[in-house]
Amino acid sequence: METLRERKKRRTREALLRAALELFTTQGYERTTVDEIAEAVDVSQRTFFRYFAGKEEAAFAVQTMTEDRFLAAVRARPPHEAPMTALRQAFLEGWDAIREHVEEAVPVELYLRMYRTIGSTPALLAAHLRRSVAIEETMARVLAEREGVDVDSDPRPRLAVAVFGGVMRVTERQWSTGDDLSPEAIRALTASYLDQVGSALTGNWGGD
Template sequence: MHTLRERKKQRTRDALLRAAVELFTSQGYDRTTVDEIADAVDVSQRTFFRYFAGKDEAALGLVEMTVARFVEAVRARPPQEAPLEALRRAVVDGWYSVNEVVESVVPVELYLRMYRVIEETPVLLAAHLRRSAEAEEDLARVIAEREGLDVDADPRPRLAVAVFSGVMRAAERQWSTGEDVGPEGIRLLTARCLDGLGPALLGDWREPGTGRGVRGPAQA
């Protein structure tokens, strides 16, 4: 049970995060200052820095929250699930649980707009990719623990997470540039991308009768 002081601190942090996202999506990351974010919540700049190290940390705050919830969801998957299945299920089955984390601060639509700001802002994209690499390492260790493996001796946990993360990155790029930004549309798109992993890696991409990839005598 959180104390009154802890709940008050959480409300202040959420308010700062919400104000930051609203300003970043309405006027741009570069044109928004820490003072503007603090003023929007009627607190001092000093108070802002109690909760965030800088603008970039506030800009990535929602993403950090969703990643933390996702790692928890993977850890909670049934132990009999294969690693990639556990990762897939944590995304698809836990989609609305992750949305609840976002909606505790801002509407999902605003979060999606913020994601586009991250994609379009080099300094934020670089920070996002760096933190994604750290999250992948956390996930690899969770998978290794589930499978009873030493993550530093067996490469499979990191390989599985790297493949999964690549698919998720492709899905994110697709929905961040598409017109359907509704949560259900994004969930279905993400599920389709994950379900296409096996065929993409193991299937034959060449359709019979198209002539693509047909080898002549000199190529045989």
């Protein structure tokens, strides 16, 4: 049970997060200051730094939430599942819970705008690429642990994660620039693209 103090702290953090993303997506990440974010929520700069180490942490807070939930879902998959199946089902079956967790903090529409802002802001894009490398390494180690292999001598965990991560990046880019921005659309698109991995890697692409 969440205490009154814990609920107040969560609401303050969520208000700061929403204010930060709104400012980042409307006036630009580089032009937004911590003071402006704090002022939008009527709190002090010191309060902002109680919840976030800086602007970059706020910019990626929602992505961190989704990554943490996804990793937990992978760890919870049945041990008999093949690695790629575990990754696939962790996303597809866990998507509703991940989406609901995100929507408790920010609207999906705002999350999508921030995704586009990251892609168009050099400093954020560079940070996003660094974070992607780190999360993929963590995922590879999770797979290696559940399969009982050594990630440093067996390349398969990193290869599986690289393939899965590539599919997710293509899916997110296609979804974010399409007409249907519903949560159902990204889940369907992800399933469709994952279904094509085998033929894309091993099949012939030539037409008749």
